[in-house]
């Protein structure tokens with residue numbers, strides 16, 4: 781495991797980070813559309829585009845609180861200061877033939893990464909969260925029968941969060957370790 785970026789990569793890839801310290805910031809319609817536009821142009825198996833997003837901005841307090849209530853308490857503690865909470869859904873079957881889409885999670889994850897990188901370009905950060913209650917989400921938003929909840933995401937501008945636990949503060953200020961290239965890529 782290593783902590784450094786050893787080879788040249790784009791600044792927005794290098795600067796993306798799942799932060800927990802958010803500033804008070806109201807995200808604009810334009811910024812949201814820019815994020816969704818980034819998802820829109822992501823690749824997907826047979827161009828199915830299985831992603832679907834339901835969001836609540838911090839300006840809309842009632843919806844935001846409902847979305848927040850779905851998160852695991854440890855995630856609520858910091859995500860409450862984000863600017864927008866997004867529920868990520870995936871379409872289960874291909875529209876073309878109704879066969880199960882085994883690639884859906886790959887494709888939804890790819891679209892999410894496009895959004896995460898676009899967020900960095902906008903001066904924002906996106907934090908993905910697997911820690912949420914899927915059943916509770918179903919009571920907060922309407923999810924069509926042919927969709928499943930995949931993930932929640934918090935997006936906002938970096939700021940101080942005095943409530944963070946010591947290990948969270950530590951991770952806020954340090955880049956996570958990564959496998960070396962030799963550990964996950966080899967020439968055939």
Ligand SMILES: Cc1cc2nc3c(=O)[nH]c(=O)nc-3n(C[C@H](O)[C@H](O)[C@H](O)COP(=O)(O)O)c2cc1C
Nearest residue numbers: 796797798799852855907908909910911912931956
């Ligand atoms: C599918 C997925 C689920 C995650 N769930 C959580 C979560 O519930 N809570 C949390 O604080 N971080 C969560 N994360 C963030 C990861 O911990 C983070 O991406 C990882 O430590 C690498 O750090 P980085 O994104 O800053 O590079 C999740 C990330 C992914 C991709």
